[in-house]
Amino acid sequence: MSKTRLQDEYNQVIRTCDLFVGLFFTKVGKYTEEEFDTAWKNFQENDKPLIFTYFKKSDNKQESLVKFWNKLRNLGHFPTVYQDTDNLHLQFWAELERYQ
Numbered sequence: 279m280s281k282t283r284l285q286d287e288y289n290q291v292i293r294t295c296d297l298f299v300g301l302f303f304t305k306v307g308k309y310t311e312e313e314f315d316t317a318w319k320n321f322q323e324n325d326k327p328l329i330f331t332y333f334k335k336s337d338n339k340q341e342s343l344v345k346f347w348n349k350l351r352n353l354g355h356f357p358t359v360y361q362d363t364d365n366l367h368l369q370f371w372a373e374l375e376r377y378q
Contacts, residue, residue, distance in 0.1 A: 305340040331357040
């Protein structure tokens, strides 16, 4: 048992991270969005964590994914689309190299 929600403990860890990576495919759950919101708020206040979001190309997008994509765009955050694991790996490492 925890005195708080387990999600609160995850969110606390996010506040201490240097990097937040979100991987999405067909939907976005409420806890995943809460984790992103925690990272975003902390980034606005402390310039960290850096936030990377990757969306796997899919023809089967649920409404939650479309709403979340639009939310990111409205925040001025531009997610990356990837085709497969190799493409994700290539794009992720390219982004990391920009911050070295």
